[in-house]
Amino acid sequence: MGTDIHPDGTSVPSAHARPDGRPDVEARRRRTFAVISHPDAGKSTLTEALALHAEVISAAGAVHGKGGRKGVTSDWMDMERERGISVTSAVLQFSYRDHVINLLDTPGHGDFSEDTYRVLAAVDAAVMLLDAARGLEPQTLKLFDVCRARGVPVLTFVNKWDRPGRDPLELVDEVEQRIGLRPMPITWPVGIAGDFHGLVERADGSMRRFTRAAHGASKAAEEILDPDRAAAEEGVDWERATEELELLGEIGADFDPEPFHAGTATPVMFGAALSNIGVARLLDALVDLAPPPTPRPSATGDRRPIDSPFSGLVFKVQASMDKSHRDRVAFVRICSGRFERGMVLTHDATGRPFATKYAQAMFGRDRSTIEEAYPGDIVGLVNATALRPGDTLWAEKPVTFPTIPSFAPEHFSVARVADASKTKQFRKGIEQLDSEGVIQVLSSDLRGDQAPVLAAVGPLQFEVVSARLSDEFSAPIKLERLDYTLARRTDAAGAEKLRGSVGIEVLTRRTDGELLALFPHKWRLQAVVQNQPGLTLEPLIAEGNVT
Known part of the structure; x- marks a missing residue:
């Protein structure tokens, strides 16, 4: 048996496995999912x-450390904590x-889509997070396309309902109209966005009313009201x-696990x-509704x-998570x-x-x-x-497993x-x-190892x-931008x-030795294709139309 990290920082016996555990039995106890959003x-x-609600940390952080709160556990890099953005994926493993x-x-951030893309190769479900005021946004749409291509079931969580936002019916209709997922609400808000009173549990009609903790650093206290009391106290x-x-009931928006697991409907x-x-209810829904691991x-x-x-499947490699050791960690999703x-x-x-x-089991930077x-x-x-993202490890x-394609750099x-x-x-770096x-x-004979070309999806990389x-x-x-x-x-x-050729450069991709031709714009590419129709010029393919 291993150890877990307790909220006070000490190690405690792990509940992750049982003596003589069978893989098929233990797999049914696993829920592996990612959170995606704009x-x-x-x-x-x-x-x-x-x-916080799983009680594996004692106080929640805030992205910008407001109100004297620490930074979030999953944002462990200095750059993330300083700028308040996530630039790398993180794993939090715990029992619940x-x-x-x-x-x-x-x-x-869209500039780091490639990292998110790798993560989606390792999960069995995803939580699609929507801003109550903005609904579906471009980056969310791109990431959903990847989920659809991979057959990853999606559970939708409409966030920030305590701030002004859009009508809830309008938001669920947008999900169906724009991405073709049939919405199946499990909870429903009492009070418009920005005037949030609580949540109705559709299964039994009860209402959960919340009292917020200071700065949201601890759990919000909740009170359960039966429908009669809720009607008397909440009125209009x-x-x-x-x-x-x-x-919603009249249009058949009741929960059905089959279309959810098939990727055609979303709770x-x-x-x-x-x-x-609403976070504790989301965690319970993930345990109750999200699929366990299945044959890959x-x-x-x-x-x-x-x-x-x-x-x-190796889906991520990260070095220097521990500054005192400068080691390198390969993140492996166990498939069987x-x-x-x-x-x-x-x-x-x-x-x-x-x-x-x-x-090691990972919990942000902690292990x-x-x-x-x-x-x-x-x-x-x-x-x-020796390991790289996309590698397979096996025994006996x-x-x-399918490799993880690279994005087309821009x-x-x-x-x-x-x-x-x-x-x-x-050079080592x-x-x-x-x-x-x-x-x-990328490298070339012309430039040499002293001046490699860095190719990125977005400039923040x-x-x-x-x-x-x-x-x-x-x-x-020092960086010199190329056109x-x-x-x-x-x-x-x-x-x-x-x-x-004028305006074109051919380089070798160091990772796999492939040859890449770089063009300044699509018109130059079109001209080359027209003038030399037999030339091999293939797009770098990634699933979900995300290139």
């Missing part, structure tokens, strides 16, 4: 509130109601809520994460049974079988053995050693220098070390960030690279024809 919808705040929760907080607000619920809940209102398809289309020998610390696995990409002496884990769990393997019976800069005496540290997938690193090279490797850099906006995959023949 920036500023309250994603990290919700993540923190969920941990005899279940093991693997909660993955994702970057909200209760009447409006019940009328809206009757309308809808309302609340306010910052005030910790391999690259050949076959599904790996849960009780097969161990297999796992029982994991035991110390077992020797096969690294599918190389065919070489991989030892698992240092295996605890585990002895065993089961399908659905996220395990951190320390000092896993070979399997290869921003390019040449990186040079600011101090020539730090060249060695610079670039290799590290490339292997983590923080940024795509360059800021992360600059900050990490400076902080972790003592190698500040390219498109990348296309080509081959050796295409590269030969394109070299020397």
Whole structure:
């Protein structure tokens, strides 16, 4: 048995596994999900509130540390705490109601979509967080497309109902009209957005009325009212809520698990994460309604049974989470079988053995050693220098899970070390960030290793690279922006024809050796395609139309 991290910082015996646990039985106790949203919808705040209600932290933080509160647990990087944004995903694993929760907080900013995309390859469900005033926003739509492509069921949580916002019927209608998910509200607000009285539980008609704690750092006290008392005390607000619920009943918006698990319908809940209102109900819904781990398809289309020998997918690599050790952690989603610390696995990409002496459960930056884990769990393997995102690990019976495609970069800069005496540290840092997938690193014979080209989905990635090279490797850099906006995959023949073309550059992607042709804009690309129709120029494909 391993250990968990108690709210007071001490280690306690783990409830994550039982003696002689069977993978299929233990998998039914797992819930592995991500929270996705547009920036500023309250994603990290919700993540923190969920941990608070599971009683694995003693006080919730705030994204900007307002009111004397600390920063959120999942935002552990200095840059995240300073700027109040999530720039990397984080894993919070904890026990709740005899279940093991693997909660993955994702970057909200669109510039870090690639990290979120990797996370969605490792989960069984997602919570789609909507701002009560803004509803569905561009980044939310993109991430939902990825969920749809991967068949990930989505539960919708309408956040910030304690602030002015839109009509609840309008919001649920928008979900159905814009993304084609049939809404199935489980709770419903009493009082308009900004004048929030409580929540109606559709299953029994009762109302939960909340009293907020100061700054939302602790749980909101709640009182349960039966329908008669709610009608007497809430008056016109209760009447409006019940009328809206009757309308929902007439259009068949009752909960049905089959379309939810099939990805064609979404349970809808309302609340306010910052005030910790409706969060406990959301956590219960995830345990009761979200699917447990199921057999995962391999690259050949076959599904790996849960009780097969161990297999796992590496979906994230992160270095320097512990500044005192400067180690590197590979995050592995267990797909089948029982994991035991110390077992020797096969690294599918190389065919070489991989030892698992240092295996840990993750809680933001904090860690605890585990002895065993089961399908659905996220395990951190320390000092896993050979592993990269998208790799498969297996025992006994070979399997290869689908790789995680890279996004098409749209921003390019040449990186040079600011101090020539730090060249060695610079090269080491670039290799590290490339292997983590923080940024795509391209190289060419013309520029050499002294000046790699960094390719990013969004410009904030360059800021992360600059900050990490400076902080972790003592190698500040200078960036020179390049006037390219498109990348296309080509081959050796295409590269030969394109070299020397005005406004086009051919580079090698360091990670996999692929050749990429960079273009300044789509018109230049169109001209090349028209003039040389036989040329190989393939888009970099990612699921869900997110490139």
